[in-house]
Amino acid sequence: MEFDFSAILLGLTVLFGVVWGLDRLFLYKKRKARLDAARAEYRDPMPVDWARSLFPVVLVVLLLRSFVAEPFRIPSGSMMPTLDVGDFILVNKFAYGLRLPAFNNKFVDLGEPKRGDVVVFRFPGYLCHDGSALVRSGDMSCSDPHAPVQQQNWIKRVIGLPGDRIEVHGADLLINGEPVKADEVGPYQGNPQRTVDEVMLNMGATVWVEHLHREDGTVVNHTTAQMPAYTTPNSIPNDRVPSKVPAGCYLVMGDNRNDSLDSRWWGCMPEQNLAGKAFLIWMSWKGWGTGGVDFSRIGTVIH
Known part of the structure; x- marks a missing residue:
């Protein structure tokens, strides 16, 4: 199986960014106010803490791999x-x-x-005859001209x-x-x-x-x-x-x-x-x- 690492990095960047952003927009203030009222030490929930910490790291790696x-x-x-x-x-x-x-x-x-x-x-795939046309196929033998091409x-x-x-x-x-x-x-x-x-x-x-x-x-x-x-x-x-x-x-x-x-x-x-x-x-x-x-x-x- 072929993994597209750029796609994985992009997906993780979006996931971490969405988790962190939504928390800050809708949940952070209420949670902090509740903990302040109870005089408890403030800590982000584990998923939010991971997203906040990893988002900039993954974003930098994505940008370097994609554009540098x-x-x-x-x-x-x-x-x-x-x-x-x-x-x-x-x-x-x-x-x-x-x-x-x-x-x-x-x-x-x-x-x-x-x-x-x-x-x-x-x-891009192998060139295979499909009737009178040439198509790209993932099958080198061309027995299946429409086989998907692996990334x-x-x-x-x-x-x-x-x-x-x-x-x-x-x-x-x-x-x-x-x-x-x-x-x-x-x-x-x-x-x-x-x-x-x-x-x-x-x-x-x-x-x-x-x-x-x-x-x-x-x-x-x-x-x-x-x-x-x-x-x-x-x-x-x-x-x-x-x-x-x-x-x-x-x-x-x-x-x-x-x-x-x-x-x-x-x-x-x-x-x-x-x-x-x-x-x-x-x-x-x-x-x-x-x-x-x-x-x-x-x-x-x-x-």
Whole structure:
């Protein structure tokens, strides 16, 4: 079961605020007068005392997580070697605009993602055929095109902007007809005692530095992993994903190119699903007996 922590925080903020506010409006004066007349020490009832104490705390946490920065943990290897399983990251929540907590509706526009940004977003669902139409489904097999989509946060790298023409054929990536260059670094180095590393080592993974050119002339140089022996990813275009990125949408891919469930399978990521831009690794935990805390990754800026 997936929990929307922002929705929980919003609900608690409203609950504590309502309990405390209603008490102060309708009950506090009579209760205090009664206790003063009896010369008894004044104390708020326990529910009111809890609401009064917790309301400002929960409100501050809600505001910080919604509009400043939110922590996330990397659960899978789809962004390796850039982001490792067990990395704890911070996400800039105002990079692309301010959004209402839980509802995710943008009410202040502060910019749009750039090619090469690492973004966190709510998974939009798999693209499934329903007659002549394509619909979003929570069922990867598409046996139930109308299965509800779980509220999950995913992380990928922006490859295609609205209006871009994207082609993907195996390891070859073309943006607007231009091949994206990548330089091989060498074999992937990892700890074979970790399952995610063991798979990559057994599949002969190699590390590359990819060069993504932005419209402003800057270049994002970032690492990717390739292991063709593991799986052959979908090409773009395909029967669900067109070459041209639609308006209000972004094509995203994982840096672990042969082990990432991304836009090559489920299409573009709608702008309204954006949660923010990943910018910092503040903690990295490799697991008991397989590295523990990886101090070398703490403080790493995400590119």
